[in-house]
Amino acid sequence: MATGANITADDVAAEAGVSRWTVTRAFRKDASISAKSRAKVMQAAERLGYVPDLRAASLASDRSNLVALLVDDFANPHKLVMMERLTRVMRRKGWDTLLVNTLDKADTGPALLNASQRRVDAVILIGLQFDDDVLAAAQHARRFSKLIVFARSSQKPDTISIAVDDVQAMRDIAAYVDAQGYRRPFFVAGPRTSSAHLLRKETFIDYWQQTHGLRPDCVNVAAYDPALSGAVVETALKDRARADLPDVLVCENDALAIGAIDTLRHRLGLRVPGDIAVTGFDDIPQADSLNYQLTTYRQPLDEMADYLVEVLDSREDRDMNRLFRGAIVRRDSA
Amino acid sequence: MATGANITADDVAAEAGVSRWTVTRAFRKDASISAKSRAKVMQAAERLGYVPDLRAASLASDRSNLVALLVDDFANPHKLVMMERLTRVMRRKGWDTLLVNTLDKADTGPALLNASQRRVDAVILIGLQFDDDVLAAAQHARRFSKLIVFARSSQKPDTISIAVDDVQAMRDIAAYVDAQGYRRPFFVAGPRTSSAHLLRKETFIDYWQQTHGLRPDCVNVAAYDPALSGAVVETALKDRARADLPDVLVCENDALAIGAIDTLRHRLGLRVPGDIAVTGFDDIPQADSLNYQLTTYRQPLDEMADYLVEVLDSREDRDMNRLFRGAIVRRDSA
């Protein structure tokens, strides 16, 4: 099954007639080694089925090239997209990914501990439950030098945030909604625990208040889960008279928007966008489906992932926060 | 930032006034150690911020408690569900997950190599591109003892398959469709490369041929991607006269089914289930949404994940293949 026992660099060295260090060099991209030595080594390695042991390498060099990805919010389809992009870019650049499912809110600490034990070089957070106090508590046993919050802005010190500019983005959306002539917006927000949602919600509300002098209705959903979102929206709207209904639901993200659309159509008997328009955020694959054609906002995920790798490679320690600018994706839903 | 420099077990031992080996024992569940020694050690560790180094432990013990999860098929929402279940169960049992995005078909070998370098204890395949020849070629540099194909049956030797019984499942579906009175089924299959789809498709076709003496129409989609599925279904059905249309689309999985439903409704102007019924497979979250209410088949994922952990823990080497039985989830779409 496994090729022989444990073939080490020493074995390959003997087979190739060179020293072990030459073997090591042959396996590094940027090492100074003659072409023919490398060829000899590679052939010997191939013959023996040698595979370098990254555990030992990491132990000796104190760099693991491993990154922990902490995820909690598996109900949001956007997570799948993010995971794909991140792992793709990172793997191309030589970074491996340790996927840690943060089971529940109290599990953030243990999850970070888990990552520490593997001596990852960095931890990337793409969930939502990471309130600042939980993080602070978890800093304790921290054995990695970089804590990166991806696709979510964070003001926490010792933390690098790579995200879209929520304020800018939400202003764009608000302006678009405004320009389309909608006048009775209704904001569907995510869990209160997450700090990003505050930014989006407040930005929208502020905009509307300044522009039209009134505060839009608002509702909170306990998770970025379409089903939950639908339930909350139904409760909020079902008893309203037709004239009291909003003319557009501005949703904090696509997961919420999709749940809302389903409820509007199938529970409340309304047409989208005929009776009520809907906007989202993220541009998940479903947003482009025939059924939803959701007007939403696309984050420049590729750029953000590229920058993430830059951060990983960098030796710097501060001021690496960065905000990106995305763009509205205009479809039929609003 | 990181707590001090590298605190090792030696440091903790000194602090606690015991030997390093007592420290080691304190951190293992099943070690023979007195309660008060453990308490002393734990307090010292806490004071110093000590976190055991799993790289070193793994190197010394030749067990990594790390499992590589190879995924390629990120367009299928079901993958998110599987990843959540697997990582949840595995983490609870002390197994960490290395997520490897198999970038494309030719990348299977390099991806396996990647896992080998981390000396994972096992590799779990939950993608679809793993044809037997690619796998065979990749066996070469194999440094892990277990290759597990999850949620897909495989006859390959040296491979452990944990999956639902496709034949049984598809017979159940066929019988259901039959019993509901549908008479002009149309099968929507996934990529030809995957071996599981053959089983489902052939089982359905065989059933229909034996029961009704005729071979249902059939179409292949190049990936488990709703958008692609929709396109293929549209091409296949758009020129048919109303009377020639099938009365039920039996889809190899939910991703295909959802794409099909969208196309039926929004391109072909048909009602689902009014004009054409649809069945899926997997019971992804969307299947339960108001919009789809998809009749589908649920795999017992939790049971399967539990068994997976059993396999990981086991020292056995053969005959660990296992088929599970799921159940039809009956909703409105058929």
Next chain:
DNA sequence: AATCCATTTGCACGCGCGTGCAAAATTTGC
């Protein structure tokens, strides 16, 4: 042919922890 410079190769030591067994400490039985 002698010299110099650039390139290539070799190596001692340490990274942090597990394994298996023997010695020491503690408990039990009477």
Next chain:
DNA sequence: GCAAATTTTGCACGCGCGTGCAAATGGATT
């Protein structure tokens, strides 16, 4: 209170590779 049974503790060696520098090799120049 003593011997035997049991639990608890200590340790030498090795897991496989990187680091940084010194020695050696090869090629180019005069």
